[in-house]
Amino acid sequence: MKKQELKVGILFSLTGTTSITERGQYQASLLAIRHINDSGGINGKTLVPMVEDAASDPDIAYQKAEKLIVSDQVTAIIGCYTAACRKKLIPILERYNILLFYPTINEGGEQHPNIFYSNSSPNQQLLDFIPWLIQNVGKSFYLLGSDYIYPREINRYVRLLVQFHGGSICGEEYVALGNQIFDNQISEIRRMNPDIIFSTLVGDSTISYYQQHDKQGLHQAIASNVTAETEIEAIVPNDTAEYYSCFSYFNSIENANNKRFLTEFKRIYGTDTVSSVMECTYNSVFLLAEALKKINTVSTDSIRSALSGLSFEAPQGKIMVDSLNQHVWLNSRIGKVNESGKFTILWESEDLIEPIPFLEHALSDEIKYSGGSSNTQYIESKITRHLSHLSGLKKALAGIPYPFAYFDEDGVLLEIFNHDSSIMIPSFLRELHPGDTVDRGALDKTGIGRALKKDSFSYEVTDERDRKYNITYVMAGFPIKGNLKDRKGVLGVFIPNEDLVSTKLLLTSIESIVYLCADLADSKEEQLTITDALNGITDHPSESLFIIKEGNIRFQNQMAIELWKRKRHLVNSVLQELSSEREENMENGDRIIRREDADESYEIKVSYTNCMHFIYFKALPQQLSRFSLKVRSSLTTNDLIGSSELFLKTIELARSASQIQANTLLLGESGTGKEMFARVIHNESSRKDKPFVAVNCGAISKELINSELFGYVEGAFTGAKKGGSPGKFEIANGGTLFLDEIGEMPLELQTTLLRVLQEKEVVRVGGHKPIPLDVRIIAATNKDLFQEIAFNGSFRSDLYYRLNVFTIELTPLRERPEDIAKLSNHYLEEFSTLTGQKKELTEDTLTLMLKYNWPGNIRELCNIIERAFYLSAKSSIITPEHLPQVIVRDFQTIKVKSVEHDSILTINSINDIKHMSDENERKFYIRMLMNHKGNISKTAQHLGISRTTLYHKLKEYRIQTGRGK
Numbered sequence: 001m002k003k004q005e006l007k008v009g010i011l012f013s014l015t016g017t018t019s020i021t022e023r024g025q026y027q028a029s030l031l032a033i034r035h036i037n038d039s040g041g042i043n044g045k046t047l048v049p050m051v052e053d054a055a056s057d058p059d060i061a062y063q064k065a066e067k068l069i070v071s072d073q074v075t076a077i078i079g080c081y082t083a084a085c086r087k088k089l090i091p092i093l094e095r096y097n098i099l100l101f102y103p104t105i106n107e108g109g110e111q112h113p114n115i116f117y118s119n120s121s122p123n124q125q126l127l128d129f130i131p132w133l134i135q136n137v138g139k140s141f142y143l144l145g146s147d148y149i150y151p152r153e154i155n156r157y158v159r160l161l162v163q164f165h166g167g168s169i170c171g172e173e174y175v176a177l178g179n180q181i182f183d184n185q186i187s188e189i190r191r192m193n194p195d196i197i198f199s200t201l202v203g204d205s206t207i208s209y210y211q212q213h214d215k216q217g218l219h220q221a222i223a224s225n226v227t228a229e230t231e232i233e234a235i236v237p238n239d240t241a242e243y244y245s246c247f248s249y250f251n252s253i254e255n256a257n258n259k260r261f262l263t264e265f266k267r268i269y270g271t272d273t274v275s276s277v278m279e280c281t282y283n284s285v286f287l288l289a290e291a292l293k294k295i296n297t298v299s300t301d302s303i304r305s306a307l308s309g310l311s312f313e314a315p316q317g318k319i320m321v322d323s324l325n326q327h328v329w330l331n332s333r334i335g336k337v338n339e340s341g342k343f344t345i346l347w348e349s350e351d352l353i354e355p356i357p358f359l360e361h362a363l364s365d366e367i368k369y370s371g372g373s374s375n376t377q378y379i380e381s382k383i384t385r386h387l388s389h390l391s392g393l394k395k396a397l398a399g400i401p402y403p404f405a406y407f408d409e410d411g412v413l414l415e416i417f418n419h420d421s422s423i424m425i426p427s428f429l430r431e432l433h434p435g436d437t438v439d440r441g442a443l444d445k446t447g448i449g450r451a452l453k454k455d456s457f458s459y460e461v462t463d464e465r466d467r468k469y470n471i472t473y474v475m476a477g478f479p480i481k482g483n484l485k486d487r488k489g490v491l492g493v494f495i496p497n498e499d500l501v502s503t504k505l506l507l508t509s510i511e512s513i514v515y516l517c518a519d520l521a522d523s524k525e526e527q528l529t530i531t532d533a534l535n536g537i538t539d540h541p542s543e544s545l546f547i548i549k550e551g552n553i554r555f556q557n558q559m560a561i562e563l564w565k566r567k568r569h570l571v572n573s574v575l576q577e578l579s580s581e582r583e584e585n586m587e588n589g590d591r592i593i594r595r596e597d598a599d600e601s602y603e604i605k606v607s608y609t610n611c612m613h614f615i616y617f618k619a620l621p622q623q624l625s626r627f628s629l630k631v632r633s634s635l636t637t638n639d640l641i642g643s644s645e646l647f648l649k650t651i652e653l654a655r656s657a658s659q660i661q662a663n664t665l666l667l668g669e670s671g672t673g674k675e676m677f678a679r680v681i682h683n684e685s686s687r688k689d690k691p692f693v694a695v696n697c698g699a700i701s702k703e704l705i706n707s708e709l710f711g712y713v714e715g716a717f718t719g720a721k722k723g724g725s726p727g728k729f730e731i732a733n734g735g736t737l738f739l740d741e742i743g744e745m746p747l748e749l750q751t752t753l754l755r756v757l758q759e760k761e762v763v764r765v766g767g768h769k770p771i772p773l774d775v776r777i778i779a780a781t782n783k784d785l786f787q788e789i790a791f792n793g794s795f796r797s798d799l800y801y802r803l804n805v806f807t808i809e810l811t812p813l814r815e816r817p818e819d820i821a822k823l824s825n826h827y828l829e830e831f832s833t834l835t836g837q838k839k840e841l842t843e844d845t846l847t848l849m850l851k852y853n854w855p856g857n858i859r860e861l862c863n864i865i866e867r868a869f870y871l872s873a874k875s876s877i878i879t880p881e882h883l884p885q886v887i888v889r890d891f892q893t894i895k896v897k898s899v900e901h902d903s904i905l906t907i908n909s910i911n912d913i914k915h916m917s918d919e920n921e922r923k924f925y926i927r928m929l930m931n932h933k934g935n936i937s938k939t940a941q942h943l944g945i946s947r948t949t950l951y952h953k954l955k956e957y958r959i960q961t962g963r964g965k
Contacts, residue, residue: 006042006298008033008288009068010049011079016056017178018203021277022081024230025103026051027269028278029078032285035264042292043572047285050074056177056203058088065089069096075298076101078284081277082202083107083149086115094395097300101284104277105225105247107153108359109434111383111415113391114300116307117327118287119280120248121355122157125225128332129246130161132347137221137244138195139167144185144209145200147174154200154225157359170194175201180208186216199224210235210243228275232337243337247276248330249316250343259704261315283314287321294564296553296575320352324380327355358434379435383414388524389480389488390415392517400510403429405492411438411452414489426466426473426494443475448492451477459511463497472497476507478514488518548575548613563617570597574604574615577871593870594835601834635679641826644816650677653808658684663757665803666780668810671857674780675740677810682736687776690735695728698744705749710756712765729762729773736776742803743783743795750796757802779803783947813854813861820849823858827865828878839869841878848880852887855941922957925950929959 010029012022033047041047050072052064061080068074069092076099080086086102093100093114101116108122141162145151151174159169170192173185189197197220201209206227213222214237221242229251237243251262251274261282266272291306292298304326311320320329329352335343358379383390390406394417397404403418403425413436418425428443438449450460459478466473474495480488491514495503544560546553553575556564564571574595593604600619607614637651657664658681666674675694682692700708711727728737739745745753756762757777761770813820824841832838841849845868854860868882880888932938940950954960 004045005048006045006292007048007050007072007074008285009065009072009074009077009079010051011054011061011064011068011077013056013081014053016054016203017205018056018081020203020207020234021228021230021275022054022056024273024275024278025079025081025281028265028274028282029285031265031268032282032289034268036285036289042289043296044576047289054079054085056082058082058085061085062088062092065100066092069098074098075292076288076300076303078103078281078288080104083153087149090114091398094391094398097395099300099303101288103280103284105150106357107150108157108357109153111325111327111357111380113304113326113387115326116284116287116304117355117357118284119277119328120330120332121327121357121359122154123356123359124248124330124332124353125246126154126157126161126359128347128349129223129225129334130158130167131165132334133196133223133244134162134165134167137223137242140170140194141167141196141198142170142189142192142194142220143172143198143200145174146177146179146202146205148177150226151200151202155198158198175205177205178203179205182209182212185209186212186218189218189220194220196220197222200226202226206231207234210237210241214238214241228277229273229341229343230275230278232341232343233273237337237341239339241337244334245337245343246332246334248319248332249276249279249314250333250335250345251275251279252335252342252345253316253333255315255317256700256704257313257317258315279315283312283316283319286312286314293568293572296551296572318352322355324384325355325357327357329354379412379414382408382412383434386414386488388521389518392521393480393491393514396513396517397510400493400506402493402495405429405432405448405494406489407438407448407452407492408489409487411449411490413437426464426471428464428466429494443492446477447475448477448490451479451490451492454479459507461507474503474507476510478511480514480518488521544617546571546575546613546615546617548615549611554612560617567597567600570595570602571617591873593873594837595870596834634683635676636683637680640673640676640680641823642816642819643822644811644818646811647816647819650808650810654680655684657681657806657808660806661776662805663777663779663803664806664808666778666808666810668780668782669812669855669857670782671859672810672812673858674810675738677808678736678738678740678778678780681778682738682776685736685776687735691732692736692738693728693732694738694740696740698741705746706752707765709749710752710762710764713767724764724767727762727764729756729775730771732775734774736778739777739779741781742779743781747794747796750799754796754799754802757799777803813857814852817850820854820861821846823861824849824865827862828869831866831869835869837874837876839872839876839878842880845878845880845883848883848887922959925953925957925959 010026012026012029013019014023014026030049033049036042037046050068052068054061054064065077068077077089077093078101080089080100080102081104083106086100086104086106089100090112092098093112097114099114099116101118103118105120105125106117106122110117141158143155143158145155155172162169171188171194173188175182175185197213197218199206199209199222201224206224210222210227210231213220221244223244223246225246227243227245228247232243251258251272261279262272262274265274287307287310288303290310290312291303294306294310295302307321307326309321309323311318317331321327322329331349331351332353333345333348335345338344386406386408393404393406401418403416405416406414408414413432413434415434416425416429416432438444438452443449445462446464447460447462450462454460459476461474461476464473464475465471474497476493476495478491478493480491491510493507493510495506497503544563545555545557546560547555574593591606593606595602595604603618605616605618637655640647640651642648642651654677664678664681666677668674678694679692682688695709697705707725707727709727709729711725711730713724756773759770760774761772763770821841824846828839828841849861856863864884864887867884868878871882872878928939928943932942936947936950940947943950
């Protein structure tokens with residue numbers, strides 16, 4: 001694996017009966033990886049997907065998982081749809097201690113340390129869904145499911161809930177995976193005439209049954225907790241069908257995150273049909289990424305720890321990882337399929353719902369359904385305390401096929417695990433569930449009960465007969481003790497009594513394994529105790545300590561953990577900077593640097609001892625900052641820095657614009673300060689005491705920009721706030737509305753904006769009442785809108801002329817080189833005021849900066865000065881080695897063949913093009929366009945000029961292109 005790559009396994013069925021569902025999960029995982037990498041990856045490392053096809057077969061899933069772990073060396077696996085595949089993978093996950101992110105709804109009754117359950121548990125769906133169906137649809141149910149683990153387990157809960165809420169079960173039927181014929185089931189449904197068909201069918205079977213249900217004219221509603229958007233799209237339901245489902249996510253959820261998610265999904269895959277399992281797959285990748293960012297390591301134990309309590313703003317809304325188990329707090333939503341084949345959300349929970357993995361025990365004890373269960377939490381807390389011992393034993397005993405039962409020191413059953421489904425579990429063991437005690441399960445007199453009472457290492461054995469199956473079992477109980485002599489509980493094993501000699505040898509081996517596992521777990525607990533003690537010693541109330549070795553965080557006190565949560569980007573930038581230091585610079589003793597993040601400043605003390613960095617972050621008292629460019633509420637033209645002739649003319653234009661009420665258009669490349677000039681114009685105008693509202697038209701999704709600008713009335717769409725909400729136009733009434741990146745506004749919305757500018761009134765989305773406006777518009781773009789009209793037809797000419805009453809074109813930094821030194825010195829003074837260190841640029845440094853093209857303009861200059869200021873540490877000068885390589889390295893030359901002299905012209909910068917003949921220059925631009933396939937943006941970026949300048953050149957040389965993006 002490359003140093004800058006993190007491999008993640010993607011294991012879904014791209015073929016087979018469940019591929020109709022799992023293919024979308026595969027796509028969602030790749031989209032998440034794309035988004036994470038586009039945002040900088042994992043602490044600078046790129047996520048690389050390693051994709052395998054599970055082919056809807058548990059055995060194949062097992063083989064592919066082993067390949068991902070052993071050959072591809074993935075950090076974790078995202079995948080699996082059926083419970084059968086998930087359970088099949090458990091031995092391989094335990095053997096290599098790898099985490100599986102399981103993004104499909106689960107059947108409960110499981111809390112495995114190597115599985116992260118990122119979709120709904122049964123309580124998060126059924127506890128609200130079943131009573132809602134009984135109250136709103138009907139009371140009699142027919143249960144129809146595919147014949148594998150999940151449907152049968154889920155229907156146990158359904159039966160309990162239906163009975164509890166006064167309903168009834170008419171029938172229950174299971175069909176083989178992939179079954180396509182339902183004649184018998186449809187006949188039975190006609191005879192029984194239930195109100196509701198509750199379906200746990202999956203894959204191709206779902207499509208076939210729903211279509212036959214409609215074709216046969218059955219009037220019953222179909223309710224399901226597995227049938228989602230992908231299946232509904234394939235079914236093509238008729239107008240009279242009543243289909244209900246319950247999930248944490250529907251693609252009809254109205255919020256900004258979901259709109260962006262669906263827009264991106266459609267852009268990449270050509271469809272916005274996204275289901276709950278797809279969205280949860282997307283979330284799984286992000287949760288893994290967030291955990292990896294926190295720990296800066298790929299250790300599974302560290303990932304598991306980092307996930308605890310982690311929250312994430314998902315497309316469905318906020319989700320949160322439970323602190324006790326590896327399940328997720330989610331909302332619950334009930335939807336009905338509408339005429340367009342989407343789900344109309346009819347009900348949703350007010351708050352996130354706590355996952356209850358062991359729901360059956362909670363239900364059987366008649367614990368409240370809607371909230372958490374104190375008994376369930378009690379079991380989960382016990383499992384958490386015993387997780388180290390339990391996971392170690394499961395891994396060590398993976399090769400022994402008999403059923404084991406883990407009891408804690410109080411005789412409470414925590415888990416039954418069995419590594420070979422062909423070995424029959426005794427009936428008396430089947431009757432036990434997590435939370436039951438030894439005496440309740442009639443095990444008190446057996447080897448397990450005896451081992452629980454005695455205080456020694458030796459195991460106890462009894463012979464027990466299973467009357468139901470007429471089989472005799474050796475039942476052995478092993479006290480779980482290590483060198484600390486503190487008994488943690490008892491491990492029970494159930495072995496068919498066939499060969500007494502071999503059985504005794506096996507029991508002796510198990511005894512050794514149990515002792516070694518317990519001793520190892522005790523040693524880990526001792527290490528944690530030492531770490532906790534170290535935390536206590538180093539938890540100075542005002543300092544956060546990070547200990548770094550070989551680029552990885554080896555220790556952090558509690559203050560550091562809290563700082564990481566709040567200021568992860570700040571901390572990570574410091575850690576990355578230190579990890580890239582040259583070895584000879586590390587032994588220079590202690591040093592102090594200062595950093596600012598938002599409204600907080602930190603003094604950072606760095607020591608290097610025994611090949612480890614000791615980094616202390618100390619928050620500084622807030623002080624007045626002279627960063628006038630950040631305090632923009634009072635910014636005027638007198639605060640702007642520059643003396644070049646072009647810049648001074650721009651300032652005069654801004655002053656003139658502030659004295660009139662006409663709409664103003666600011667043109668200029670990214671980073672030239674368009675929003676700053678807009679604020680200056682507002683602050684020096686008669687509207688300065690009224691609102692200044694800025695809107696980035698390129699950052700709002702196409703679906704939401706209408707309501708963002710114009711507001712909406714109550715009930716305008718699902719999720720609309722009570723009483724409605726004003727848009728940016730209303731908020732800016734009396735003041736100035738700054739529309740940044742106006743060139744990115746969707747063409748269809750430009751018509752509405754034009755009407756608002758003409759009529760001086762706005763109508764909210766979903767409303768009819770016009771609201772009068774007095775708003776001054778300042779628009780900005782880095783595009784030449786006139787050329788966008790001529791080349792692309794992507795901007796309305798009438799809107800362009802309405803906005804372009806008063807135009808100001810901002811000068812790029814490369815065309816005002818005399819201002820580079822002034823701006824640099826200004827930023828150096830600001831950082832000196834903040835840190836107390838005076839610094840200046842050397843002559844060589846300034847020379848390099850003057851030669852640089854500055855594609856990011858003033859914004860890039862500010863960032864580079866800040867970076868160089870802190871890289872120079874205690875030095876009072878900033879030298880070329882503190883600048884980015886993009887400035888220092890030799891300029892890339894462009895060679896163009898001369899038409900006139902049949903020679904090679906070397907172009908060191910775009911300014912050298914002026915020495916060409918007109919024909920040479922025309923051919924040069926044509927060649928550059930051909931090299932970039934007519935792409936205007938990429939050609940301009942390659943040449944280091946703006947799109948506007950390139951458009952002018954194309955027009956000058958009568959060069960036409962069909963592309964302008």
